[in-house]
Amino acid sequence: MLARLLFPGAWPSRCAVCQRWPAQTICPACAARFAPAQARCETCALPVAPGVPRCGACLAAPPPLERCLVAAAYQWPWSGLIARLKFQQDVGLAGPLAALLRQAPGVAEALAQADWVLPMPLARQRLAERGYNPALLLARALAPGRCPSAWLLRVRDTPPQRGLSRAERLRNVRGAFALAPGRVGALQGRRVVLIDDVMTTGATLNEAARTLREAAAPAHVTALALARTEARTEVPD
Numbered sequence: 001m002l003a004r005l006l007f008p009g010a011w012p013s014r015c016a017v018c019q020r021w022p023a024q025t026i027c028p029a030c031a032a033r034f035a036p037a038q039a040r041c042e043t044c045a046l047p048v049a050p051g052v053p054r055c056g057a058c059l060a061a062p063p064p065l066e067r068c069l070v071a072a073a074y075q076w077p078w079s080g081l082i083a084r085l086k087f088q089q090d091v092g093l094a095g096p097l098a099a100l101l102r103q104a105p106g107v108a109e110a111l112a113q114a115d116w117v118l119p120m121p122l123a124r125q126r127l128a129e130r131g132y133n134p135a136l137l138l139a140r141a142l143a144p145g146r147c148p149s150a151w152l153l154r155v156r157d158t159p160p161q162r163g164l165s166r167a168e169r170l171r172n173v174r175g176a177f178a179l180a181p182g183r184v185g186a187l188q189g190r191r192v193v194l195i196d197d198v199m200t201t202g203a204t205l206n207e208a209a210r211t212l213r214e215a216a217a218p219a220h221v222t223a224l225a226l227a228r229t230e231a232r233t234e235v236p237d
Helices: 002-006 028-034 056-060 078-087 091-102 107-113 124-130 134-142 166-173 203-216
Strands: 067-073 116-119 152-154 177-179 191-199 220-228
Touching: 067 078, 067 091, 067 107, 078 091, 078 134, 078 191, 078 220, 091 107, 091 134, 091 220, 107 191, 107 220, 116 134, 134 191, 152 203, 166 203, 177 203, 191 203, 203 220
Parallel strands: 067 220, 116 191, 191 220
Antiparallel strands: 152 177
């Protein structure tokens, strides 16, 4: 078992999507088929026409994020794999899903340029129930050594976002985050990347970015998420 943990590439596996054996946990063929490169708005990650950098909504009201990048649409097979990571303690999926995210256009560059990579924090009760933060597992896989777990804090336990309109989601997360004491200097003028598993309306990520900007004035804030909903889709919290 120890050898398997230390040298995972030396052991046969099968793809969690197509079930082919032997293969990586997410084989290259499934990654290419189900997470193809797609033109997306650079600040909210919604699909746009090729060559269009920003959607009309972001042009009319620029969000606090300078950049927002996702690996895929929130649909099968990614919705199921993310659910396994979040709710079924399948923490071994964090590495393969982080690798999928890293392969998305612009993500490797954003990570290379980042000074700090901050996972989106869970509410205290939800963290106690789950026992771990999936966003932190992803951040550690993407940027080991640059992902402090307690700099961005969730200071208010908000009701679930499920079933809420965009305006209600924005109100729901207002004031939910804070920067840990003594961290202003570490973030001021720096490039920060926020990590989350799923992006729905962007309300939570944008509120976190707004909090960082008001507290520490970072030079640049990018958000990375595994998947983005592209329609009115209910996403488990």
